[in-house]
Amino acid sequence: MRKEAKRRKDSKISARVSEARVFRYWDHWLTDNLANRLVHVDVSTRAIRDLTPGYGHPFTVSGEFTFDVAPDGKTVAVTINSTPPPYHGHLNNDVYLVPTDGSGARKNLTPENKGDDSNPQFAPDGRSLVFKRLETPYYSGEFQKLWRHDLATGRNTPITDHLDYSIGDVAFGADGRTLWVTAEDKGVVPIFRVNADGSGLTAVHRAGAAGNLEAAGGALVFLHTTAARPDELFALEVTTGAARQLTKFNAALLAQLELGRSEEYWFDGAAGERVHGWLYYPPGYDPRKTYPLLQLMHGGPHTMNRDSWSYRWNAHVMAAPGYVVTWVNRHGSTGFGEKFCQSILGAWGDKPLEDILKGTDFLLKKLPNLDARRMAAAGGSYGGYMAAWVAGHTDRFACLINHAGVNDFITQYGADLTSFGFSQVLGGKPWDNPAGMQRNNPTTYAKNFKTPMLIIHGEKDYRVPYVNGTALYGIYQAMGLPARLVVFPDENHWILTPQNSLYWNWEFQSWLARYLGGQPTLEKPAFASADAK
Numbered sequence: 135m136r137k138e139a140k141r142r143k144d145s146k147i148s149a150r151v152s153e154a155r156v157f158r159y160w161d162h163w164l165t166d167n168l169a170n171r172l173v174h175v176d177v178s179t180r181a182i183r184d185l186t187p188g189y190g191h192p193f194t195v196s197g198e199f200t201f202d203v204a205p206d207g208k209t210v211a212v213t214i215n216s217t218p219p220p221y222h223g224h225l226n227n228d229v230y231l232v233p234t235d236g237s238g239a240r241k242n243l244t245p246e247n248k249g250d251d252s253n254p255q256f257a258p259d260g261r262s263l264v265f266k267r268l269e270t271p272y273y274s275g276e277f278q279k280l281w282r283h284d285l286a287t288g289r290n291t292p293i294t295d296h297l298d299y300s301i302g303d304v305a306f307g308a309d310g311r312t313l314w315v316t317a318e319d320k321g322v323v324p325i326f327r328v329n330a331d332g333s334g335l336t337a338v339h340r341a342g343a344a345g346n347l348e349a350a351g352g353a354l355v356f357l358h359t360t361a362a363r364p365d366e367l368f369a370l371e372v373t374t375g376a377a378r379q380l381t382k383f384n385a386a387l388l389a390q391l392e393l394g395r396s397e398e399y400w401f402d403g404a405a406g407e408r409v410h411g412w413l414y415y416p417p418g419y420d421p422r423k424t425y426p427l428l429q430l431m432h433g434g435p436h437t438m439n440r441d442s443w444s445y446r447w448n449a450h451v452m453a454a455p456g457y458v459v460t461w462v463n464r465h466g467s468t469g470f471g472e473k474f475c476q477s478i479l480g481a482w483g484d485k486p487l488e489d490i491l492k493g494t495d496f497l498l499k500k501l502p503n504l505d506a507r508r509m510a511a512a513g514g515s516y517g518g519y520m521a522a523w524v525a526g527h528t529d530r531f532a533c534l535i536n537h538a539g540v541n542d543f544i545t546q547y548g549a550d551l552t553s554f555g556f557s558q559v560l561g562g563k564p565w566d567n568p569a570g571m572q573r574n575n576p577t578t579y580a581k582n583f584k585t586p587m588l589i590i591h592g593e594k595d596y597r598v599p600y601v602n603g604t605a606l607y608g609i610y611q612a613m614g615l616p617a618r619l620v621v622f623p624d625e626n627h628w629i630l631t632p633q634n635s636l637y638w639n640w641e642f643q644s645w646l647a648r649y650l651g652g653q654p655t656l657e658k659p660a661f662a663s664a665d666a667k
Contacts, residue, residue: 139166154220156195159550161594161626164195172201172212174234183236185210191219194227195551200253204260209233211254211263216242224271224554229254229263229283243283244290249273251281257330258310261285264293266301272555275436275466275476280304280315282330293332298471305347305354307372314347314354318438318469321398321410325356325370338375343442344368355380361396361412361450363388364443392417393450396441401496404465404485407474411493412439414449414459426650427497427504428452428459429490429531431513431520435478438469446628446635447514455643455652458504460497464489480561482574483523490520491528507532508650512642514538515598515627519576522606525587526579533649534587535642538598538627541606543571550596580609586616588645590638592625618645633659 150157150165158164170193174183193199193214201212209231216228227250231241244251249268256263262285266278277300280293294301299317306313313328323343328335342360349355354370358377367380394415403409416425430449432439439461453459463470465485466478478485490511498504511531513520518539525534540546543560547553556563561570572578587610591603600621610617620641622634629638636656643654 142166152220154222156219156221156225156550158596159195159197160596161592162596164192168192168197170197170199172210172232174236183234185232185234185236185238186240187236187238189238195221195225202255202263203234204256205258206260207234211243211256211265213252213254214240216245224248225551226250226271227252229265231285243288246290249276253304254283255304255306258306258308264304264306264313266304267292272558274479274555274558275468275472277301277468277472277475280313280332293330294328296332297335299326300468300472303345303347303356305349307349308351314349316344316347318440320469321412321438321463322441325354327372338372339370339377341441343440359442361414361441361443362393364445394419394453396449398441399496399500401493403492404488405477407465409465409489409493410463410467410470412441412449412461412463413497414453416453416456416458419458421501421503424503424505425456425458425501426508426510426646426652427494427506428457428646428650429494429509429511430459430461431486431490431511431517432461432463432467433513433515433517434468435466435482435486435516435519436468436475438467439463440469446630451639451655452642452646454655455647457646457650457652458497458501460493462490462493464493479558480570480574482559483520483527483576486520487523487527490524491530494530510534510646510650512537516540518598521587522576523579525585526576526582529584531585533645534585535590535645536587536603536606537590538592538595538600539576539589539602539606540598541576541602543575545599545601545605548599548601552597577606577609580613583610583613583615586649588618588620588641590620590629590641591622592627592629593621593623594625595627597627 150163152165169191172185199213201210203210212230213227214230216226217223228242228244229251248271251265251267254263254265262282264282267281268276279295280301281290282293283290302316304315311330315326316323324337325339325344326335327338342358344356344358346357357365358368359365364384369378369380394417396414399411400408449459468475509531510533511524512535514537518536521534521536522539522541560574589603589607591600593600607617607619629635637659640656
């Protein structure tokens with residue numbers, strides 16, 4: 135492989151060539167024919183043994199995979215995509231059993247399932263393992279269920295199929311008869327205890343968002359975060375349910391910050407169904423003063439805004455200039471049942487927009503000191519889609535911010551994976567239901583565009599190719615509407631490098647200040663484009 139890489143470099147030919155359906159992923163191309171290797175390292179002798187010799191392509195198109203070593207050390211359960219390049223069929227991750235003797239043999243434990251199987255974890259006695267399963271290929275909004283594989287019989291049986299939760303992290307109790315799991319639930323991510331047969335589900339810790347569970351002895355160690363604090367290590371006493379904080383890495387830094395308070399609320403949304411939201415107040419909030427409202431629209435679309443810290447879309451940072459900020463867990467969100475999650479299929483923007491507008495009306499009544507003339511809406515990815523959808527359907531907001539948004543579904547055929555599920559998401563494809571696709575396209579409603587929009591995109595974004603942003607900006611400019619384009623040539627779907635992240639937040643705050651009033655809390659960067667205000 136090193137010789138091949140050197141040969142390509144020395145050729146000075148930069149072309150990327152593919153005949154595969156999936157030809158790039160997230161922010162990198164898949165045309166280099168690189169392959170994963172699972173290796174065994176003897177820590178005493180440093181000898182390395184290749185457990186997957188002859189395997190010629192990535193285990194998964196992302197290059198990321200999950201695995202677990204059996205208690206006796208003789209086998210490894212690993213997630214591998216069973217659909218080889220050129221990936222013309224549905225991608226199908228399965229759980230394979232690989233011996234550690236280096237023979238290269240592997241056995242598919244989940245061949246009957248056409249959807250994804252992942253995250254295998256052995257029971258303490260090594261006789262079985264659990265894994266997460268999606269049963270339908272690329273069915274948008276399907277909840278992950280926990281299944282068990284019996285290594286003696288080869289039988290796969292469901293554990294949590296009767297529960298209306300999508301399973302997150304999993305850890306076995308020491309006795310093997312208890313499982314600890316996380317699952318999104320109404321704005322938080324609790325830890326649940328459940329019997330290994332799926333019965334007796336009990337929430338043992340509900341506040342904030344928990345993850346990365348590790349059971350040891352009589353305690354369960356996990357990461358825990360809230361909207362006011364990044365992740366810290368906690369230990370849960372499994373007999374009492376008491377949680378004890380083990381680390382305080384961020385305590386000194388947080389003590390220097392003044393964060394506003396947050397609270398949750400519920401209102402009647404689309405179809406008369408109850409919809410959940412989080413509300414963030416600026417520091418020093420005074421109910422006697424008037425404040426602008428910022429509606430943040432989360433991505434996914436099948437995710438949930440949770441009581442957790444964010445290093446990218448941090449509601450406290452966005453509230454700091456003096457705005458009241460809200461996240462609405464609109465229809466299509468996870469954490470509120472699978473039916474609620476799938477309720478937007480075929481009509482991606484309809485119910486979410488109704489939820490956002492009804493949530494806005496609810497907050498204007500709840501907080502009479504909100505200024506209905508100074509409201510903004512902002513979102514990234516699917517939230518960016520919603521920003522463009524809002525632009526085509528209402529002029530209630532003074533300005534909009536669209537980060538990495540899907541603005542035209544035809545361009546999404548140049549994305550990494552998203553086009554696989556278009557039949558469910560949009561009700562069809564360009565060649566069998568073009569009307570359905572156009573109905574869901576934000577640019578179909580461009581004649582209604584009026585609201586000023588900040589458009590941000592990373593040039594290495596292969597999840598939502600950045601032409602989505604430049605094309606929308608071009609439409610705005612051709613219509614003579616106020617718009618600002620910010621492109622990061624070296625960033626992907628997320629803006630991650632420190633200086634670019636600061637600049638992203640400064641552009642975000644500056645755009646809001648232009649239309650809502652107030653001043654950015656961030657200093658103007660040393661570099662700012664010539665027309666930066």
